[in-house]
Amino acid sequence: MRKLTILVLGLAVGACNHSSQPANQHQAASADSVLYSDIVRAVTDSLQQFPQQHALFYRRGLLLFNTHPDMALKDFEQAAKLDSSNTDYWACAGEAALVAGNHATAAQLFTRALQTSPNYPFLQYKLATAMVEMKQYASADSLADLLPKSGEGADQAFYLKARIAVDHKDTVATIRYLRQAMTVAGDHPEYDALMELADLLSTQRHPDALQYYVQAWKLDSTNAEPMYYAGRFQEQMQQQDAAIASYRKCVVSDPGYEAPYMALGDIYRNNKNWKDAYTFYNMAVKTAPTDALAYYQRALSQEQLGKKDMALEDYIKASSFRKDYKEAKEAIKRLSK
Template sequence: MRKLTILAIGLAIVACNQQQAHNSQQQEPAVDSVLNADIIQPVTDSLQQFPDNHALYYRRALLLFNTHPELALKDFQQAAKLDATNTDYWAGAGEAALVTGNNKLATELFTKALTTAPGYPYLQYKLAIAHVEEKQYAAADSLADLLTQSKDARDQAFYLKARIAEDHQDTTRAIQYLRQGVEVAARPEYEALMELGDLLSSRRDAAAISYYVQAWKLDSANAVPMYNAGQLYEQLQQTDAAISAYRKSIVADPGYEAAYMALAHISRKQNNWKDAFTFYNLAAKAAPTDAEAYYYRAMSNEKLGKKELALEDYIKASSFRKDYGEAKEGIKRLSK
């Protein structure tokens, strides 16, 4: 199930778990290398001269955040230790804790931030996110209730409630809250629109289409919204509408293989092998290692009487998927 971007951690950190002894040997040189990188070194040098300057720790934390949030967290915390009245320091530390998956610490840090800026909606929202990640749903829901009274955060409050409902497998309430969030938002979140579309689509509800279209208009270079719309149109047996949606998906991203495959499958089901070949061919070019694209291009060539080309593609399909039984049957059939 999709998790809303507004509720999800902004960055993914992939850590390699090695032996503790090896880590202890490598950790210091790695940290030293990062802190002395070209962009960061001037701030590191300044901190050596002024080790109690909280603003310098904060500045370095900002520079580190996108690439080394675990180091940024330490600097944010040091800045907050030196100046505990600065809201930005606690908030930055909370953000870094969320990014690194330390959700319990994030709740503590955002709580401290709120002591310096009581009632600040952004901090309440972030604290609620941390509570959700910790599965402290009652606390998160209480904060969401407060945010519904905020002019600038009402949409996020409903998205929070939708996330909680989804975590409790309550699709009906999730749809209700997402709709409320989209309605009150000055500019609805792309992920909220997509999540709402997906939940409605799972029920084969045609209302999903309008949300996919809104998401597509927000990000016209993204092929997924109109592709998803096409999938729902097919389920609703509206083939012409599906074809139109898939074509818009391709316009959004000419390299999106799934849309070519969908158009090709429609042509194949209609026994229109010439068009099927065209779209399977485009799919194979968009994803040159996809065994399925080669298999169906082979099938199209075989139906069009081009057996040598078909055999080549069956061989390619089999090479990319070793257990592709249908492709092996095609090879056996055309090798006679």
């Protein structure tokens, strides 16, 4: 089952005015080298002259957040100490603690942020997120009940409840809450939540899985992953023509994505259509030139088409990329006779 990651989406967008990506890239560089890197140096120099300027600590925290959330946390906390009434400072400190994996500290900081802005749904949501990470499910669920059930952010309450249900291994409740989240999110659902819901329904062979895969694809038609899984589901449901169409959409969306080429090759191989199988396995090899399986399948297609010399070359390549590839080694022996 896909890991439900909906609770860490939108990091600090609402509270920090700074879009970010998951930041788990803790570099080995020393603190000084980071603080005096090209992008941060100017703010660090300014802080040497104006150490009481909370806005400078906040600005440097934003610059550090993506790559060094632990260092950003210190700057956000310092900014908050200098200006304890500023909600953004406490909120960003909580976000940095959450990303750095310090969930207890995150809960404390989001609580402080809520003291400056009571009943702010975004902060309630983030505090509940930290509580879920600490497995304080009752408190998190109570906070989820405080979130609005309509309008902007209404889906967050259901995402929280879905995450709690996941942790309790309650698939029925997870699906129910994710469906509710999709309903209130309207045209702006979370990608990971859509994919999680589609995956859960797919395992149950429920036909609604397809609509959620398609909806996830429509969020970004250059992302081929949803249509690939749609094709997998359609194959599972014995809808081969529909699966082929989905895989072909993948190829158009992202020509560099190997998986649909392999899937199409497998369909044609299973149908003994070796010419078309070769075409797609060949594309897979070009897309992923170190994939042993792609070379093996292309070799198998070439062998069936009577191109044994070319097949042998590919079997050898497959074996070179996977040293323990028993089937490839057996094929090499067979064609070397």
